[in-house]
Amino acid sequence: MTRWLFLLIFIFTIGAAILFAYVGGFKEASVTVTTTDAPVFLAGQAFKGLASDEKFGPLFRSVKDAKDQGRLHGELANIYYNDPAKARDTVRAFIGLVVADTVSQQLPAGYRYRTFAAGQRVVQARITASYLVAPNKLYPAITDAVKQQQLKLKHVYLERFPEQGESEVLAVVE
Template structure:
């Protein structure tokens, strides 16, 4: 009986490692300190509250549905106004899509624009990993880079998850 249990655990562990690798979990992110050249416009909805709030999870699905239904065009993105890794209870976020500008699309009801300003000094972390594992790779890379470079983070983060290309997080520094 113990042998079968051991084999089952081994098969599940190997299977989980294969899935994790397929999602890009073993890829290392690239990190750079840059100054943003152009503003990034987002169309979406603001949220402030508990990460366990029943309204928070569905916001992501609503934005994805607006994209899938053709109501909005752009890449999935979020702006966090506090560190989502450390915000155990309260999160301030803007969940939406990166859009080209603020005039070419009509916003669905309840949606607003937000801007991640140009000219900011940021730590940029990128990876080809799936959006399912990317945040767990990018935020630690940003924290490590900030510590190594002795930079202080402003606690403003832009996450971008394009359908094609690299996922990235921009973290504003002081």
């Protein structure tokens, strides 16, 4: 019986490691300090409140549903106006999709546009991984780069999670 239990645990561990590798869990983020060259337009909804608020999770799902149903075209993205990892009390965010411009699509009811401005100095972290593991790789990479280069964060973050290609976080610095 003990051998079977050990074998079952071993197979489960190997399967979990393979799944983790498949979603990009063992990859490292690439980090650069750069200046944004063009504005990024988002269509979505603003949120201010606790991350545990019952309205926060459904907001992400409603944006994904709008994309899946063809009511909006773009890639999933968020702007956080405070550090999402440290925002235990209040999260200030804009949840939406990166869109090409502010005129080519009609917005669903309750949606607005936001712009992540051009000309901002940012720490850019990128990784080819699932959106499930990417934030846990990107934010620590940004924190390390900020410490190493002695930069100061302004606590404004743009997260982008395309279906294909690299996920990225842009963290505005002074």
